[in-house]
């Protein structure tokens with residue numbers, strides 16, 4: 537089923553994001569997690585796309601397994617990094633053969649060890665070009681990334697919002713946001729989008745903090761602000777992983793509760809290949825299905 541249609545049929549969309557493990561042996565353990573996540577009845581599971589090499593093939597393999605093995609709807613992420621149009625076309629064909637109907641179209645981050653994204657000759661510079669390519673070539677439902685605090689390379693939020701609109705004008709069907717810890721940033725982003733005439737559904741992306749080092753790294757790479765109260769609490773407990781996880785999940789519950797009260801179209805949980813935080817968040821908020 538196309539995610540675009542899910543949004544028109546259901547009042548609240550629930551999705552979980554997983555990533556291909558770096559080591560081959562961990563694939564089976566991911567499938568155990570997906571079994572557990574499947575029991576929580578998400579509307580779809582999204583599978584991230586690596587910077588290069590074998591993890592890319594794993595995105596196709598895992599997406600196919602989610603769709604055809606677990607009978608769950610899937611959103612396969614796809615980036616422009618180190619790919620020509622022909623490379624992208626080949627991946628789209630492989631995804632089609634596996635009955636994958638939904639793509640999250642991204643530019644991608646610069647590969648590890650490089651500072652700037654450099655367009656591959658014969659490839660794409662920005663995600664809006666990828667959206668347009670997919671939409672004119674195929675019949676996928678296409679999602680794009682949105683940044684409540686602005687993309688890290690953008691000079692300001694306004695410029696980034698105008699660039700988000702380019703992706704919508706190119707045919708994007710829905711938006712999933714980067715993680716954020718301050719709901720006001722999301723409400724401001726949503727209002728801004730509406731003012732620009734962006735009327736496709738927006739799924740807020742929530743990241744339950746499970747580990748001190750991980751969150752410091754992610755937040756700085758993505759340019760996401762950590763509110764002082766949250767930062768102090770996590771910092772104070774950095775040597776007590778269980779405390780960090782407990783507080784991280786509690787914080788996510790408070791965030792989601794407030795988002796629901798403010799009329800969100802659904803929820804995208806960055807679950808870091810773990811099911812127990814998701815289970816706890818859904819149970820606490822009576823979102824279990």
Ligand code: FAD
Nearest residue numbers: 584585613642643644645662663681687689690696699714
């Ligand atoms: P774009 O929309 O192309 O934007 C990139 C920058 O260029 C922004 O600063 C924007 O303002 C500017 N810009 C955009 N269009 C134009 C234009 N036409 N002219 C001038 N400037 C422009 N990365 C992965 O590698 N794999 C993943 O699976 C993955 N999944 C993600 C999922 C979500 C929900 C999110 C939010 C991000 C994900 N990312 C992933 C990270 C993403 O690839 C990076 O944030 C990347 O740096 C930007 O990708 P984008 O698609 O937003 O790019």
